[in-house]
């Protein structure tokens with residue numbers, strides 16, 4: 416099962432999934448460019464971005480299709496959210512905080528990355544949290560959980576949050592609440608470059624927007640997340656063919672080919 420969806424005659428831009436993106440900051444505007452690009456390239460019908468003006472301008476220069484909103488504009492018609500990439504919780508202002516909480520409380524599926532991980536427990540709907548090893552340790556510490564065994568940390572966080580946890584690395588572990596887990600080995604270590612995690616968050620958001628009804632079941636949500644991690648690896652492997660160095664944007668640009676290959680299997 417690919418968990419991807421190709422549009423049919425009955426579809427329109429909304430039925431294919433509106434992705435709401437609240438990522439990027441003055442310090443890390445590029446994370447928004449990468450996540451938005453990845454969401455479009457995975458087949459989103461519409462991508463809406465809530466961000467400061469400078470971030471909006473950079474995203475629009477790359478992807479003019481994106482519908483941009485100020486941080487204090489109310490969320491509208493979003494099927495799934497991508498939150499936190501390129502943000503630092505310590506630098507978060509009140510408008511961003513209240514928007515992140517509104518998205519988490521909306522009941523729509525959320526991908527929670529980087530600078531929104533500290534708010535992940537405040538969710539009302541399905542959540543896929545995407546920490547790397549250091550963010551995972553920090554998230555547990557923030558919840559007052561001390562876990563010495565690093566192999567148990569993702570399961571502890573999944574249980575504490577009631578969320579699917581994607582622990583990113585050369586081998587990425589996808590763990591559902593209750594401990595059920597899958598490991599996805601990256602097909603290329605070229606993925607180890609800055610910003611590829613921001614691409615993963617964007618592509619997961621597009622997959623969840625297209626499959627929002629399936630996301631309510633935690634086991635299914637974990638399967639969708641694992642399929643997204645595989646898709647990310649396949650795009651990276653295509654970008655890195657022949658041993659080529661790659662950038663995060665190269666991974667996003669190879670997503671359409673990886674999506675098409677999966678859909679034709």
Ligand SMILES: NC(=O)C1=CN([C@@H]2O[C@H](COP(=O)(O)OP(=O)(O)OC[C@H]3O[C@@H](n4cnc5c(N)ncnc54)[C@H](OP(=O)(O)O)[C@@H]3O)[C@@H](O)[C@H]2O)[C@@H](O)CC1
Pocket residue numbers: 442443444445446447499500501502503529530547548549550583609610611612613
């Ligand atoms: N173009 C953009 O806009 C980009 C924006 N980005 C955004 O930047 C923000 C900060 O993200 P970040 O991961 O760099 O820093 P942060 O979470 O503070 O880590 C602190 C310490 O943790 C460690 N560490 C880091 N990675 C690790 C790993 N995989 N596995 C294990 N340990 C790891 C490492 O410590 P060390 O192990 O080196 O001692 C590091 O010093 C975030 O919002 C992100 O989205 C990036 O995506 C890049 C492109």
Ligand SMILES: Nc1ncnc2c1ncn2[C@@H]1O[C@H](COP(=O)(O)OP(=O)(O)O)[C@@H](O)[C@H]1O
Pocket residue numbers: 547583584585586587601603604605606607608609610611612613614615
């Ligand atoms: N050695 C490695 N080999 C393959 N993939 C890796 C390796 N290290 C990290 N990755 C992958 O690269 C991505 C990095 O994401 P992340 O740590 O969030 O970085 P960033 O914040 O710079 O985007 C993840 O998808 C992770 O699984």
